Amino acid sequence: MREEFDAAIVGAGPAGISAACILADAGIKTIVFERGEYPGAKNMSGGVLYGHDLAQVLPDYAERNCPIERNIIESRIWYLSREAGYSFGYRDSIFAGERKHNAFTILRAKFDRWYAEQARKKGALIVPSTVVVDLLRDAKGQVAGVVGGRDQGEVRARVTLLADGINSPLAARTGFRREPRPEQVALAVKEIIDLPSEVIEQRFGVSGADGVTTEILGEVTGGMDGIAALYTNRSSISLAIGANLADFAARKLRPYELMESFKQHPMVAPLIAGGQPREYIAHWLPEGGYDAMPALYGDGYLIAGDSAMLFNALHREGNNLAMASGKMAAEAIIESLRRGDSSKRGLAGYGERLAASYVLKDMKKYRRFGRFRYERKELFNELPRVATFAAREMLTVNGVSKKEKQKLIMRTVRKEVPLPKLFRLLWQAWRAVR
Amino acid sequence: MTATIQDKLFLDRFKVDEESHLRIVNGEKCLKECEGQACLHLCPANVYRLEGERITVNYEGCLECGSCRIGCPHLNIEWRFPRGGYGISHRFG
Numbered sequence: 001m002r003e004e005f006d007a008a009i010v011g012a013g014p015a016g017i018s019a020a021c022i023l024a025d026a027g028i029k030t031i032v033f034e035r036g037e038y039p040g041a042k043n044m045s046g047g048v049l050y051g052h053d054l055a056q057v058l059p060d061y062a063e064r065n066c067p068i069e070r071n072i073i074e075s076r077i078w079y080l081s082r083e084a085g086y087s088f089g090y091r092d093s094i095f096a097g098e099r100k101h102n103a104f105t106i107l108r109a110k111f112d113r114w115y116a117e118q119a120r121k122k123g124a125l126i127v128p129s130t131v132v133v134d135l136l137r138d139a140k141g142q143v144a145g146v147v148g149g150r151d152q153g154e155v156r157a158r159v160t161l162l163a164d165g166i167n168s169p170l171a172a173r174t175g176f177r178r179e180p181r182p183e184q185v186a187l188a189v190k191e192i193i194d195l196p197s198e199v200i201e202q203r204f205g206v207s208g209a210d211g212v213t214t215e216i217l218g219e220v221t222g223g224m225d226g227i228a229a230l231y232t233n234r235s236s237i238s239l240a241i242g243a244n245l246a247d248f249a250a251r252k253l254r255p256y257e258l259m260e261s262f263k264q265h266p267m268v269a270p271l272i273a274g275g276q277p278r279e280y281i282a283h284w285l286p287e288g289g290y291d292a293m294p295a296l297y298g299d300g301y302l303i304a305g306d307s308a309m310l311f312n313a314l315h316r317e318g319n320n321l322a323m324a325s326g327k328m329a330a331e332a333i334i335e336s337l338r339r340g341d342s343s344k345r346g347l348a349g350y351g352e353r354l355a356a357s358y359v360l361k362d363m364k365k366y367r368r369f370g371r372f373r374y375e376r377k378e379l380f381n382e383l384p385r386v387a388t389f390a391a392r393e394m395l396t397v398n399g400v401s402k403k404e405k406q407k408l409i410m411r412t413v414r415k416e417v418p419l420p421k422l423f424r425l426l427w428q429a430w431r432a433v434r
Numbered sequence: 435m436t437a438t439i440q441d442k443l444f445l446d447r448f449k450v451d452e453e454s455h456l457r458i459v460n461g462e463k464c465l466k467e468c469e470g471q472a473c474l475h476l477c478p479a480n481v482y483r484l485e486g487e488r489i490t491v492n493y494e495g496c497l498e499c500g501s502c503r504i505g506c507p508h509l510n511i512e513w514r515f516p517r518g519g520y521g522i523s524h525r526f527g
Contacts, residue, residue: 035515037449041523042498108527129519150517167500169513179504187501189478191442192526236526248476249505255478256439264436279526280442282478282497 005031005125007333008146008157010132010170012039014049014319015305016163017115018057018326019333024122026334031155032116032124033146035131035164040112043165044190044283045319046229047238048072048213049111051101053320057327058118062101067114069105069233070211071096074204078267080218081388085267089212096210105211105231105238107192135160135174135301142343143300159300159333159342163326166284166306176303177294182249183374184288184309186226188242189255191263193275197235203271204232215316216241218384220262222253225373225380228262229316230271237272239263242285244374255282285318286311287374290367296354297347302329312362314369314433321359328353365433372432376425382416383425439480443495451520454493456481456502457512464489464510473502473511497522 007023009016012034023030036042047069054061062068074091095102120126134147136154145156164170166185171177204212211232220228226243241255241262248255262268286292286309293309296302304310305322312321332350336342354360373379390409394402413422458464464471465487473482479495482502498521503513515521 035518037519037523040527042521043524043527045527109524110527112527131515131518148518149515152518167498169500169503169515182505185501185504187476187478187499245476245501245505248501249470249472249507252470252472252475254439254475254480256442256480260436277437277442277445279445279524280497281446281522281524281527282499282501284499284501 003155005029005155005157006337007031007159007161008155009033009161009163010146011162011164011307012116012126012128013043013112013163013165013305013322014115015307015322015326015329016161017112017119018323019161019163019304019330020119020124020126021057021122022327022330023333024119024124028334028337030124031157032119032126033130033132033148034116034126034128036128038113038128039116039126040109043108043112044188044281045108046190046240046316047105047107047231047233048103048316048319049106050103050317050320053323057323064118065114067106067110068101068209069107070206071100071209072103072105072213073206073210074212076212076214078214078216078218079384079387080216080220080265080267081384082219083266084388084392085218086387086391087267103213105213105233107233107238132164132170134170141299143298158337159302159347161326161329161333162301162303162307163305163322164307166286166309168307171294171303171307176298176301177307177309180286180288180292181246183244183246184286184292185245185284186242186287187245187248187255187282188240188285189259189280189282190238190240191259191277192279193237193239193272194235194278195237195272195275199274200232200235200237206232209234217379219380220265221380222251222258223377223381224248224251224253225377227313230268236278237275239272244287245284256280285313287313287370289370290363293363297332297344297350299344300342302332302347302350304329310359310363312366314366317362324357324359325354328357368432372428376428378417378421378425386413386416443479447523447525448494449520449523450494451517454491455514455516455521456491456493456496458489458491459510459512461488463508468508468510470507472505472507476501476505
């Protein structure tokens with residue numbers, strides 16, 4: 001291939017395809033490289049997507065038959081010890097009506113393929129089965145295109161967008177983003193478990209195409225800083241569990257064994273009973289936060305999505321940050337091409353847009369959150385244990401007065417988490433999320 | 435009943451290349467200098483196994499997460515993406 005493009009995009013995920021749609025709409029000659037056999041073949045997320053950011057790129061996504069699994073009307077949070085747990089949930093009919101598709105579940109192999117197809121229809125060239133192994137530079141050192149693996153040749157482009165995800169040997173090799181340290185990523189494994197749609201609707205108390213998400217914290221991650229999730233799809237359940245990679249290395253827990261014990265938890269097992277596992281996959285989550293973000297653009301290139309470490313762990317948002325950053329990258333590229341300046345200065349519109357948007361504001365707001373969780377392992381050990389103890393005592397009717405029960409609970413709390421430690425934990429939690 | 439890692443990987447679709455995309459750079463180092471041998475535990479596909487005197491690399495079942503590359507305390511693993519179109523293909527994702 002010896003053709004020249006205006007824009008080359010590495011990675012056909014939500015960031016890359018969002019950019020491709022916007023660029024193609026503006027008549028920019030765009031090529032997208034995807035290393036998988038098809039877009040989505042290598043991608044994984046818990047499985048929640050947000051309609052708002054998708055509509056910014058494709059306002060008519062529903063009419064274009066977007067492969068939505070279930071529209072989320074209820075979000076649950078569980079805090080579990082090994083054998084028990086608390087459940088909080090919020091259900092709102094507004095999410096079935098006027099704010100329908102605020103959040104919905106997807107399966108990435110289907111969604112990304114569909115999304116890339118929309119970009120192709122708009123005129124972008126999507127090239128699957130192609131690994132980008134290096135970047136071209138011109139005499140001044142400005143990025144000038146990409147180099148494909150194994151005789152796939154070079155493609156010159158005036159601007160290159162790196163949207164190749166969190167695991168990017170390309171970024172590390174070319175120096176555009178440092179290789180993450182183990183504590184800057186979480187390793188998550190995921191299973192898709194088939195269940196008939198009627199069974200899902202019965203077990204989760206929903207009807208039609210509505211669904212429920214559950215985020216799970218506590219002892220299920222084996223004392224490591226981590227999270228699990230259980231999401232409803234049309235006729236399957238997405239089950240995911242992950243933890244900080246440095247914790248995995250230190251604790252010597254095997255990810256697949258963690259998944260197996262999670263599936264056997266008394267709050268999880270009944271929901272997936274009788275289900276048929278269909279797929280088992282693994283991926284990183286960017287956990288480094290604001291302070292681990294690379295320079296987001298430079299001479300001839302920009303970085304978007306997971307590749308730029310854009311991820312909000314507290315609100316399980318990643319796909320939307322990828323879409324929003326991909327769109328803003330495309331807008332900046334259009335500007336730079338019109339001005340004929342794709343240097344760092346010419347692409348500065350990307351940084352300005354990100355800074356003015358919720359993307360960087362949220363990244364900044366939660367910059368302490370990752371470190372807080374990583375350093376306060378009580379959240380995943382002592383706290384769920386004493387919380388379980390307290391609920392058990394208060395709910396057991398055995399002739400002991402409530403006053404005595406309270407004393408017993410407080411003694412246990414003090415033993416497991418001394419009060420100064422508990423106050424420090426609460427203070428740090430507040431600082432991490434305020 | 436608990437599913438083993440073999441059961442789990444059996445569900446996935448792989449297009450296996452003849453050549454491995456993963457390589458231990460210096461096998462001696464793993465046995466003589468590496469105490470934790472993190473790769474044996476943290477790999478979600480159990481690609482790295484201690485067999486007798488050496489660590490084998492069963493790249494065919496690699497889920498391509500990258501954890502071994504940065505999790506190896508000696509950065510002793512050379513890690514490439516499989517050739518375009520090869521490796522795992524998610525059917526659901």
